[in-house]
Amino acid sequence: MKKLMIMGGFIGFLVGLVSSSVSLGVASPLVFFRACISAAIGGLLLRWWGRLWIRSIAHAHTERLAAEASSNSTAIPQLNQH
Numbered sequence: 001m002k003k004l005m006i007m008g009g010f011i012g013f014l015v016g017l018v019s020s021s022v023s024l025g026v027a028s029p030l031v032f033f034r035a036c037i038s039a040a041i042g043g044l045l046l047r048w049w050g051r052l053w054i055r056s057i058a059h060a061h062t063e064r065l066a067a068e069a070s071s072n073s074t075a076i077p078q079l080n081q082h
Contacts, residue, residue, distance in 0.1 A: 004050040005043045012042020 016038025020031040 001047060001050055005047040008046025009039040009043035011046070013039035015042065
């Protein structure tokens with residue numbers, strides 16, 4: 001999870017840096033400030049998305065296990081009675 005937040009912060013910083021530096025007439029400290037704010041927002045968004053993704057994978061795994069358990073319990077072997 002830490003890696004996702006760091007990666008989100010890095011991506012957010014780059015997006016904020018590029019988008020702020022493209023606009024003409026913006027002072028350098030303001031560009032850096034906007035990039036830092038974008039890094040914080042990007043890190044939080046990617047952390048949220050990562051938690052949601054892991055929760056969905058865990059939910060799908062438990063559903064798969066439940067489906068396998070129910071299919072195994074319904075398949076009762078028939079005994080030959082002679």
